[in-house]
Amino acid sequence: MTTDPVAALAFDQLVPPETVNRRSPREVFVTDHARLGADEYAIAVRIAPDHPLWSDQRAPWHDPLALTEAFRQAFVVVRNGYLDVPRGTPSAVQQITLNVPGTDxxxxxxxxxxxxxxxxxxxQTDDSFDIAGDFVVGSVPAMSLSFSSLLFDRDYYREIREYQRSRRAADLAAAPDAKPVDPGSVGRNDPANVVIGPAVRPDRYPLLVDRTHPSFFDRDYDHIPASLLIEAMRQSALLSAAEAGLRTGEAALTRAELDFGIFVEIDVPAECAVSVAGGPGSMAATLGIDQGGVRVASGTLELTGLNP
Known part of the structure; x- marks a missing residue:
């Protein structure tokens, strides 16, 4: 008798944090995993309803953006557990595309x-990996997501980061003394989860980086993690979209195409520029994150109003 490996996946116990490059069990989403074929895998994930970041929603909805972290953890499980990549190997996301077919x-x-x-x-092609797949709840497809990731030799990574930091040293200006925008204006309840300040110029928002944040900085980074950059893009889009009539407390990110260039330094001021188009039910935003006169990340997001 053949057992369906997907049906056999369990959700009752989280894997150890080190399995997904985390420190706190609170930040672990993966519960089980299996290999389905030569390059196909299934990873069971569970996101707690009281997670301090991903469940901090004004509206009674799970946050689709939490699944970007679920996919990242799935990739870590695959590369370390099945592809023999040493744990702790430095990596960088280069591109992310996601689509939510429905919000129910x-x-x-x-x-x-x-x-x-x-x-x-x-x-895998040399040190580059392409990851593509779907998140399925029962038999219902909830999100499709693909991303590319580049892995680095440790010594080479150190050289790259030292060079980049030396090139950016001249940009070390005092960070803006900005307070977070109102949490409700970006769909949050907790001010600690707000990562942008009020606009410094029309539709340009300074990034606020708190290295003590328990989710964004659950492990040591020498740069701003992609998860925080994506959240800054979303919050910037929500603020600008609100001016065009979208109810930000009842809107979800349902589509994204994002590109990431060089690493974004923690100690150099950065801003998110945004322009939006659309109506009250759906907005498309074009965004870019600028640091030291360089566009370090860019892309488009789609925000969709949620029906109560």
């Missing part, structure tokens, strides 16, 4: 976790 599966009751299976195909 993300309805939340405040007590039930968001859980499902990440099914991915991982292909």
């Amino acid at each position: 599966v993300f309805r939340a009751d405040g007590a039930t976790p968001l859980q499902g299976v990440v099914k991915v195909r991982v292909t």
Whole structure:
């Protein structure tokens, strides 16, 4: 009798934090995993309904953006557990594309976790990896996501970062003395989860980087992690979209195409520039993150109003 490896996946116990390059068990989403084929894998994930970041929503919905972290953890499991990449190997995300076909599966009751299976195909070319797949809840596709990641030799990574930091040293200006925008204006309840300040110029928002944040900086980084950059883009888009009539407390990120260039330094001021188009039910935003006169990340987001 053949057992379906996906059906056999369990959701009752999280893997150890080091399995997904985390420190706190609170930040672990993966519960189980299996190999389906030569380059295909299934990873069970569970996101707690009281997670301090990803469940900090004004509206009663699970946050689709939490799945970017779920996919990242799935890739870490695959590369370390199945592809023999040494743990702790430096890496950088280069591109992310995601699409949410419908939001009903993300309805939340405040007590039930968001859980499902990440099914991915991982292909490798030298030190570059392409990851593509779907997050499925039961039999319902909830998100498709693909991203590319580059892995570095430790010594080479150190050389790159030293060179980049030396080139950016002249840009070390005092960070803006900005307070977070109102949490409700970006769909949050907790001010600690707000990562932008009020606009310094029309539709340009300074990034606020708190290295003590328990989710964004659960492990040591020598740069701003992609998760914080994406959140800054989303919050910037929400603020600008609100001026065009979108109810930001009831809007979800449902589509994204993002590109990441050089590493974004923690100690150099950065801003997110945004322009939006659309109407009250759906907005498209074009964004870029600038640091020291260089565009270090860019892309487009789509925000969709949630029906109560």
